[in-house]
Amino acid sequence: MKKLLDIAARVSDQAEVFSIRKDSSSLDMRNGKPCDMSASIQSGYALRILKDGRIGTAYTKNLLSRDELVKNALDSLKGRVEASFSFPGPSEIPESWLPDESISRMGFHDLHSRSGKVLDYLNRKVEGQINVNSARGIQDMAIMNTNGLNFSRKSAFMYIFASLLFPNTETAVRKFYQSRQAGDFPEKELDVLMDLYASGLPEASIPTGSMKVVFTPDTMFTLLWRLSAAASGKSFYDRVSPLQNRREEKVFSDKFTLYGDPADPLEVDQHFFDDEGILAKKHTIFEKGVFKNLVLNLDYAAKLKEEPTGTGYRGGMWGGETVSLPPMPQLSCSRIAPGNVSFEDMIKGIDRGVIVFGVLGAHSGNILNGDFSVGLNPGFYVENGEIKGRVRDGMVSGNVYDVLNNIESVENRLHDSTTGGMYPSILLDDVSVAAK
Amino acid sequence: MIDRLKSMISGVEADFIDIRYEIKTETKIGFAGREIRSAGSNRTDGYVIRVGKNGGFSSATVTREEDVPRALELAVEGAETIIATGGKKSVLASVPVVVENIKLVLDGDPREISIDDKIELLRKYNDLMLEQPMIETTNLYYIEIGREKHYVNSEGTAVSEEIMTTNIAGEVIAKHGSLVQNIRVAIGGADGYNRLLSREDVFVKKAEIAARLLDAEPVKGGTYNVILSPMLAGVFTHEAFGHFSEADLIEDNPSLREKMLLGEQLGSDVITIIADSTLPDQIGYYVYDDEGVAVKPVTLMDRGVLTGRLHSRRTASAFGEPVSGHTVAEDMRFEPIIRMGTIYIKPGSLTLDNLLAELGDGLYLIDGKGGQTSGENFTFGAQYGFKVEGSRIGPMIRDINIMGNLFTTLQNIEAIGNDMELSERGGCGKGQLNIKSALGSPHILIRNMVVGGV
Numbered sequence: 001m002k003k004l005l006d007i008a009a010r011v012s013d014q015a016e017v018f019s020i021r022k023d024s025s026s027l028d029m030r031n032g033k034p035c036d037m038s039a040s041i042q043s044g045y046a047l048r049i050l051k052d053g054r055i056g057t058a059y060t061k062n063l064l065s066r067d068e069l070v071k072n073a074l075d076s077l078k079g080r081v082e083a084s085f086s087f088p089g090p091s092e093i094p095e096s097w098l099p100d101e102s103i104s105r106m107g108f109h110d111l112h113s114r115s116g117k118v119l120d121y122l123n124r125k126v127e128g129q130i131n132v133n134s135a136r137g138i139q140d141m142a143i144m145n146t147n148g149l150n151f152s153r154k155s156a157f158m159y160i161f162a163s164l165l166f167p168n169t170e171t172a173v174r175k176f177y178q179s180r181q182a183g184d185f186p187e188k189e190l191d192v193l194m195d196l197y198a199s200g201l202p203e204a205s206i207p208t209g210s211m212k213v214v215f216t217p218d219t220m221f222t223l224l225w226r227l228s229a230a231a232s233g234k235s236f237y238d239r240v241s242p243l244q245n246r247r248e249e250k251v252f253s254d255k256f257t258l259y260g261d262p263a264d265p266l267e268v269d270q271h272f273f274d275d276e277g278i279l280a281k282k283h284t285i286f287e288k289g290v291f292k293n294l295v296l297n298l299d300y301a302a303k304l305k306e307e308p309t310g311t312g313y314r315g316g317m318w319g320g321e322t323v324s325l326p327p328m329p330q331l332s333c334s335r336i337a338p339g340n341v342s343f344e345d346m347i348k349g350i351d352r353g354v355i356v357f358g359v360l361g362a363h364s365g366n367i368l369n370g371d372f373s374v375g376l377n378p379g380f381y382v383e384n385g386e387i388k389g390r391v392r393d394g395m396v397s398g399n400v401y402d403v404l405n406n407i408e409s410v411e412n413r414l415h416d417s418t419t420g421g422m423y424p425s426i427l428l429d430d431v432s433v434a435a436k
Numbered sequence: 437m438i439d440r441l442k443s444m445i446s447g448v449e450a451d452f453i454d455i456r457y458e459i460k461t462e463t464k465i466g467f468a469g470r471e472i473r474s475a476g477s478n479r480t481d482g483y484v485i486r487v488g489k490n491g492g493f494s495s496a497t498v499t500r501e502e503d504v505p506r507a508l509e510l511a512v513e514g515a516e517t518i519i520a521t522g523g524k525k526s527v528l529a530s531v532p533v534v535v536e537n538i539k540l541v542l543d544g545d546p547r548e549i550s551i552d553d554k555i556e557l558l559r560k561y562n563d564l565m566l567e568q569p570m571i572e573t574t575n576l577y578y579i580e581i582g583r584e585k586h587y588v589n590s591e592g593t594a595v596s597e598e599i600m601t602t603n604i605a606g607e608v609i610a611k612h613g614s615l616v617q618n619i620r621v622a623i624g625g626a627d628g629y630n631r632l633l634s635r636e637d638v639f640v641k642k643a644e645i646a647a648r649l650l651d652a653e654p655v656k657g658g659t660y661n662v663i664l665s666p667m668l669a670g671v672f673t674h675e676a677f678g679h680f681s682e683a684d685l686i687e688d689n690p691s692l693r694e695k696m697l698l699g700e701q702l703g704s705d706v707i708t709i710i711a712d713s714t715l716p717d718q719i720g721y722y723v724y725d726d727e728g729v730a731v732k733p734v735t736l737m738d739r740g741v742l743t744g745r746l747h748s749r750r751t752a753s754a755f756g757e758p759v760s761g762h763t764v765a766e767d768m769r770f771e772p773i774i775r776m777g778t779i780y781i782k783p784g785s786l787t788l789d790n791l792l793a794e795l796g797d798g799l800y801l802i803d804g805k806g807g808q809t810s811g812e813n814f815t816f817g818a819q820y821g822f823k824v825e826g827s828r829i830g831p832m833i834r835d836i837n838i839m840g841n842l843f844t845t846l847q848n849i850e851a852i853g854n855d856m857e858l859s860e861r862g863g864c865g866k867g868q869l870n871i872k873s874a875l876g877s878p879h880i881l882i883r884n885m886v887v888g889g890v
Contacts, residue, residue, distance in 0.1 A: 025510070030688035034523030037514035039496040041503050042482075042769060061480040061499045061769075072478055078551060079465065079475020108517040116521075129689065168691040170811020208658050238468055238573045240609050240616050321769065324462070326474065364806040364817030364837050368609070369616045371654075373837030373888035375808075375815035395815070395839045395888030397657055434657030434888050 001144050004047065004066045009146045011074060012049035012056075016087045016145040018275065018314070019045050020322055024137030027111040031129050032119055037108050044323030046314070048087075049073045055083035055299075059323040085302035087145040091279055093272040094263070099138065099156035102182035106136045106158065110182065118162050118185045125194050129165040131172070134158070136182075141275075149277045157268050160185045161418065164197040166390065171378045173197050173357055174218065176418045180268045196357070204381040204389030206435045212353030212382075212408065213396055213431040214346065217415040217423040219374075222362040224334065224421070226370045226400045227258065231285050231293075232329045233300030240368060242401060243291055252289040253407040256426075257337035259284040260295075260311065266422070267333045273310070275327045280310040285331065289404075295329040334421035339410025346409055346427050348385040354433055355380045355387070355425075356396060373397040394435040403428045438596065441588040445485075448508050450515070452488035452528060454589035455504075456726055457481065458768035463546070463580040465555055467562045467606075469573040475555065482768030484726075487511035491525035492518035493750060495771035524688075529752040529759050531593075531729050538597040538723045542628035546580045546602050549629055554578050557632060558604060561639045565608045565621075568643035570650060572611035576621070579603045581871060583767060585726070593728040601626045601719060601871055603861050608639075610646040617649035617834065619819055620805065622861035626872065627717045631860075649820055652832035657889035661798035662838070662882055663791050666857035668818055669877035671804035673709055673781050674864065676814040676842045678875075681711070681736045681744070682762075682774040682866075683751035685811075692811060695843065696742060698757070703740035703846030706784060707880075710735050711746060711762070713777030713872075719862050720778030720874030724761070727772060731761030736779075740846070748774050766868035775870045781877040784852030791881050792827045794851055799887065800824050801836055812842040837888045845882060853879035 001017045008015035021043040028036040046059040047069055056079075058072035115132040122130050135158065142152035159178040162185065166172065175193040177185040215223060235241035243251065262271050262280040274280045276298050284292050296304070297312030312327035347355065360375035376394040380387045411424035437457060445453045459481045466474040485507045486495045494514025496507035518524065546554075558578045565574050582600045587593070603624030610617050621642040625631045664672060679685055686692040696702075712733035713720045724730055727749055734744040745755065748763040751774065765772040792800070800822045807816030818836040822829045858876035863869060 025514075029523075031690065033688075034518050034521050035688060037494045037518055037523075038771060039494075039507070039510035039514060040769070041496075041498045041500075041506065043499045044480075057474070057476050059478050059480070061482055064481075068479070072476060075551070076476035079472055079555060081472050081475055108514055109521075112517065112521045129691075131688075165689070168695070169813075170685075170689060170692065171813060234468070238609075240572055240611060242614050242616065244614075324478070358810075360808040360810055360813060360839065361806065361815030361817060361837055363808070364815065365835060366616070366618060368618065371835045373817070373835060375813060375837075375839035375888075377810050377813055393813075393839060393841055393844075393886050395657065395837065395886055397835070397837070397888040432657050432889065434659075434886055436659055436884070436886055 001142060004045065004069065005144050005146065007066050007070050008047055008049050008073065011070060012051045014050040014087050014146050016048045016143065017045065018323065019142050021140045022137060024135060025108065025111065026135035027108065027115055029115050029119060029132040031131065034112060045069065046323040047073045050083055051077055053082060053084065055081050057326060061323065083299060085298040087147050088149055088277050089147040090149050093151065093279060099154060100181055103136050103156040103158055104138055106182055111136060114184055115160060118160055118190065121187060121190050122162065122164065122194065126164055126197060128167060131163040131165065133161040143277045145277065151273050151277050153271055155269065156180050158182060162190065162193060164193060166200060173200060173378065176416055178268050178416055199387040200378055200380055200390040202389035203392050206354065206381045206391050206394060206433065208434050210430045211433055212350045213428050213433065214353065214355040214425050215428065216355065216357055216425045217417045219356045219359050220336065220417060220423040221419040222359050222372050222374055223400050223404065225362060226367055226372060228295065228331055229368050230370065231295045233294050233296040233304055234329060235368065236294055237300055237303050242370060246291050249291055250289050251291045251401065252286060252404040254288040255339060255407040255410050256286055256289050256404055258286045258334065260331040260334045262333040264333060269333060274312045275314045276312040278308045278310040278312060280332065283309050283311060295331050297327045297329045300329055335414065336423045338412050338414055338424045340412050341409040343411050343425055346411060346425060347382060347387065350382045350385060353382050354391060354394065354396060355382060370400040372400065391435060394433060397432045397434065403431055406430050437586045438588055438594045441586060444504050445588065445590060448512065450487045450489045450512055452590055454486050454587065456484045457586045459584040460767050461582040465558055465578040467558060467574060467576045470566060472555065475551065477551065483507065484765065484768060484771055485511050486771060487515045488526060488528065489515040490519050492516055492523065493526040494518060497769055497771065526750045527753040528749040531749060531759055533592040534728055535594045540598045540600055542600060544628040544630035546600065546629040561604060564636055564639045565643040568640065568647060570610045570612060570647035571608060571643050573609050574606060576604065576606035579605065587726065587728045589728060595724045595728045597724050599626060599722055602629055602632060604632055605861050608643045608646045610650050612650045615650055617646055619646040619649065624860050625717065625719045626721050645820060648832055649834050652820065652834040654835040655833040655887055655889035658887060659884055660887050661795055662885050663795055663800045664880050664882065665802040666855060666877045666879060667803045667859060668801055669781060669880045670859060670875035671807050671816045673877055674776060674779055674873065674875040675807035675809045675816050676840065676845060677709055678776045678779045679809045680812065680842055681746050682776065683745050683747050683755055684774045687751055687754060698742050700742050701740050702742050702843060703737055704849045705740045706852050707737060707740055707846065707849050708735065708782040709737040709779065710782060711776055711779045715778050718778050718858055718874045719860060720872050722777065722872065725763045725772065726765045727763045729759055729761040729763065731777065734760050746774050746776060764870065766870065770868045773867065775866065776873055778858065778874040780858060780875065781852065781880065783854050783856045783878040785854050786851055788853060788879050791851055791853055791879055792824060795824055795881055796827055798824050800829055814842060815839045835889060839886045839888065848883040849880055850883055851881040855879060
């Protein structure tokens with residue numbers, strides 16, 4: 001990295017090198033049998049240079065020629081992409097947590113053993129199809145720039161994802177366990193999964209109309225993608241955010257607080273700096289319904305004459321190759337503040353409504369405007385506080401700027417979400433449901 | 437390169453080994469509004485290895501050549517572990533041994549066009565959209581992706597193939613007060629740079645639609661009879677039916693395999709669906725898949741009867757059906773999985789006016805805005821649409837998403853138009869991105885679709 005930075009420094013005003021190396025493996029057990037085992041060792045380098053107020057970028061996964069990478073960044077300057085920011089200098093960051101060796105040592109047999117325990121436990125009580133996916137990985141990431149910043153971090157993760165499929169379908173209820181140390185899926189969570197499965201076995205028909213709707217943690221991204229797009233510095237700079245000129249204004253119910261907390265000790269991906277080397281700390285977007293802050297990277301912070309918020313990350317909605325994507329404003333390790341109602345009490349309080357456990361089509365529709373219209377996959381129908389069964393061919397639609405003003409209650413506990421972040425379930429009133 | 441790959445896998449104790457080495461080149465230029473926000477060209481590479489041993493099958497991907505021996509160890513270990521833990525046994529269907537080098541044939545090689553010329557073409561289309569009334573901004577990209585693939589397996593197959601896709605794609609955003617509406621735009625293909633030239637009309641039309649959406653009504657949720665435009669019917673074909681024709685998606689679900697038996701009448705007798713990546717000049721075109729198997733046209737459904745399926749060598753053997761050459765990876769970071777290339781509904785005999793007459797009252801929904809499938813359930817969004825009353829096209833509507841069950845919907849397809857359009861851009865995400873997923877259809881009429889709305 002240092003050699004690459006030195007070469008880039010000679011031809012630019014400022015330069016930054018980002019590198020990443022991931023070593024991961026995964027196991028898929030479908031219908032109770034190990035089907036796929038795969039491994040991956042991937043690396044990559046991204047270079048950004050600033051010269052005469054312009055930026056040049058280049059990347060490669062395989063650093064065969066430093067000179068070629070620098071040449072590509074110089075060629076990129078011909079695009080005359082303006083950049084008015086500087087790379088940050090060094091700053092004090094808390095000492096990073098060092099992963100223990102338990103995940104480095106995990107092999108295919110260990111993944112199989114931990115997945116097998118989940119399968120055995122579920123098999124004792126459930127007759128339907130069970131799929132279990134598991135993975136482990138370690139990652140080394142580093143950033144170095146010509147202003148003296150030199151940060152690196154090592155991280156480790158493992159996860160197990162258990163799915164119970166309803167008969168004759170691919171529709172499933174799912175539970176997710178993740179850890180930064182080798183561990184086993186907690187049995188009490190598997191008990192919750194089996195109870196959910198039993199509740200969803202009967203099919204229920206529902207009327208079309210407005211009713212109460214619960215978004216569970218794994219479906220919260222449906223709402224949060226809309227908010228992330230609106231709070232992004234890019235949308236503000238492009239003057240298309242519905243939150244434009246609404247800072248410090250009450251936009252949502254006072255039951256709604258959204259923040260990112262990368263330093264949270266409970267976070268598997270705990271980290272103290274973003275992908276541009278800016279200190280990453282708790283960053284609140286909405287506090288008790290009031291819009292507080294934008295989500296910015298270095299570029300949009302400079303364009304909007306704001307301070308960077310430690311939220312510049314490489315990667316997109318669909319993942320993507322980390323080094324090929326420039327850092328963009330993104331909230332990492334997001335949280336919705338818990339409320340004061342248990343999930344069970346939340347359901348008991350519903351006279352007529354739907355619990356959304358999975359969605360199809362969250363990426364469709366006018367995301368920037370806050371509109372959503374998602375298929376239930378699955379959704380459970382609730383009447384007089386009791387789950388009546390799973391809905392066939394149902395959709396839930398609305399606009400986040402309406403529905404988040406109709407929050408009835410927020411669950412008192414946060415859960416890891418498969419799409420990242422930790423959220424409670426949220427009960428919304430008066431949401432449009434369409435069904436056959 | 438082929439000889440180097442052969443030497444890398446020689447001496448490994450396994451029943452089957454293949455290795456794919458790929459060089460990927462990428463040029464991207466991006467405008468947001470009138471500002472250029474990104475520009476650059478990059479080149480990278482990597483290796484994908486698959487091993488079959490004692491019936492177990494496993495894969496490993498690595499970036500660096502020095503990690504190839506470790507990848508071989510991991511893939512062998514994975515294959516052995518699958519069998520040792522009572523996992524699925526895999527047999528590969530027999531295919532001809534092939535030694536071939538497929539060269540690119542392009543109408544205008546984008547690698548010979550300067551980045552300045554590409555920027556100017558993109559700027560011209562971008563400016564055209566920005567000049568239209570009510571347009572607030574744009575996000576428009578030039579994307580050129582080249583893959584130089586070299587494949588070798590232990591059976592003696594050695595195939596090299598180059599593919600190149602060029603697109604100009606993005607969105608145009610209209611705004612009035614706090615209401616924001618967007619429309620997607622995409623042109624391009626796999627047959628060269630010249631396809632991108634002289635396409636001004638596409639960009640102007642999309643900007644006009646985005647502006648009109650500001651006055652459109654949100655659709656009211658409910659069950660409707662609908663006519664889908666060719667692009668939207670193509671999304672339906674891809675999302676609802678196409679993925680279900682990919683053998684790996686139903687392979688390990690016994691109840692779904694039972695439903696998807698070849699010879700079953702699953703749809704109404706008006707519908708015929710074909711997967712054909714040999715169609716020239718389409719974004720879905722290729723010659724060999726990433727298992728070294730030549731791609732073949734497959735009639736998936738013939739007048740409502742299930743007649744074919746898309747396979748890898750492994751699933752073809754498991755199902756006892758012919759290989760089809762549809763095992764494709766996004767790039768050198770991924771093992772190949774079963775993917776559609778070009779999929780479309782065969783045109784019928786009715787004009788759009790005929791279909792409107794048959795519809796009576798309902799919705800006319802136009803152009804796709806993403807979709808998703810899970811088993812037999814699917815959703816997809818429409819970019820815009822119109823109410824239809826008494827067979828006449830009425831006011832514009834927006835915020836349209838459709839959900840359905842594949843089997844019910846296939847039976848509810850009532851009529852097929854006589855026109856035909858194929859998409860110019862792919863982008864299916866099934867764990868990996870497939871930029872060569874072309875789709876298309878004539879207009880089609882479907883009864884009783886659930887439409888989500890406000």
